[in-house]
Amino acid sequence: MIGKIIKYARSKANLTQEELGKLANINRTTLGNYETEFRQPTFEMIETLLNKCGVKIYFEMSNGERFESKDVMRKDI
Numbered sequence: 001m002i003g004k005i006i007k008y009a010r011s012k013a014n015l016t017q018e019e020l021g022k023l024a025n026i027n028r029t030t031l032g033n034y035e036t037e038f039r040q041p042t043f044e045m046i047e048t049l050l051n052k053c054g055v056k057i058y059f060e061m062s063n064g065e066r067f068e069s070k071d072v073m074r075k076d077i
Contacts, residue, residue, distance in 0.1 A: 002046060003037040009053035010035075023052040043069070 002067070010020050017035070020066045021036040024045070041049070047057055047069060058068045
């Protein structure tokens with residue numbers, strides 16, 4: 001599922017795999033493997049790829065509070 005989301009965001013941003021790979025400092029083959037779900041990216045890589053496509057990831061609590069991953073410090077986890 002995440003591979004399809006990455007591919008969709010990349011296509012909406014009018015980026016090729018080569019272009020997005022360069023922006024995220026990964027090679028085109030690795031990005032292709034993520035998009036076909038042959039390999040699974042880390043959350044940090046997912047966030048990087050989507051941010052480079054202009055997409056932000058938000059989390060929403062059941063009480064309606066929203067936050068981004070940058071709002072959570074590693075020590076809080």
